[in-house]
Amino acid sequence: MTDFQHDINIDQTFFQEDLSAIEQRSQEEKTPTDKVRPIKKSNIPLIASFALGTMFILLIVSYVLSSTSKSITETAQPTQTPTSQQVQESDIEKEMRLIESLIEDADPTNNTLPLPPISYEFSIGKSE
């Protein structure tokens, strides 16, 4: 056996040993040693209430955040409060428009409901 052949044999042995180690590891992974602990029935309401409580807290947080962003937007765009003069002017404009339509309706020549053109002569005339 040459030195070269000896080296090859050593390598093969090493390789085989390595392969068996990998196989063993994969087998170990396939069969987990730790088992999942079952949830006790008595703990379900506790877990549910914890989840609901968390949701509630999240809800409050989201509300606080949205209101904060709203107030920021409002600060950036301040709403213009109309002055009393502006209010009065818009009231006057509204009333002017109302009067305009009332004037149209009040036109004496505009009769929207004239007497119906009916005949009072439906006698056959035989009984007269």
Add this chain to the structure above:
Amino acid sequence: MIKSKQSFFCCLVVLFLGSKFLTSQNIRAQESPEPSQTPLQSTPTPEVDFQTYLNTLEKYRTSEQQFGIAKQQYFQLGTLAALEQATQRSLKAQIDRNSVLDLYFQLLKSRFAQTAGIELREKKLEIDRMEFILDFLSTQKASLEKASTYQQLDKFNAELKETQESINTVAYETLILKKIGELQTVLDHLTSISAKVYDAVEKTPEKERGYAEITKTLKEADTSLNKTIRSYLEEIDSAPSDADIYQEIIEALNDPYMKIKQAFKYLQELES
């Protein structure tokens, strides 16, 4: 176990109420500012559909034409069959005429009741008159539906013919009062708004003269309207309202109307 259940339900209730509260807050934040409260309005009388009235009138016109043809045929042929046909046509035409008058007075009453600017006593009196006519029409319709002979139909036709004058008088009176009420309403609004406009505008000698002219024109319109009302009241004391009186009053009302229009034009100029 019981304690856990209680805490679970407590959490559920708190979560539900919390979400409700937050949702309502969010909706309120999105809503536009609350509109100013409008004054309570009296419930208006439900108005008869105007289109229904027009359709009924159209139906009546067809019936009237068909009666005319049937009556003509009876006079030409002189047969029992033609007489029966004319009787049936007369019945239909009278029922349709009754419906037209009924819908007309219902519409008129409803619109008149909604018109402001009329003295309440006068308004009530006119509404009572219309209700009397509506009652009469209702009674006659019930009788017509039972009628089967031409003698009965001729009798009902004669009855309505006797009330024709009353029907026309009430209708014309209502139309005149309605027009007077409309003009009075415009005048009241215009007087009120002109003072507001004057308060709002910058006081210059030109604007002062403009406001004085508006006040003068409105006063003239008021005088003219009152004069027409007085003349109308004198007129109806001596004779019942008819088409001629209606036309006369409508022409007289044109004067205050033109003055109101002029005052409004001045006011628009003053406001701009």
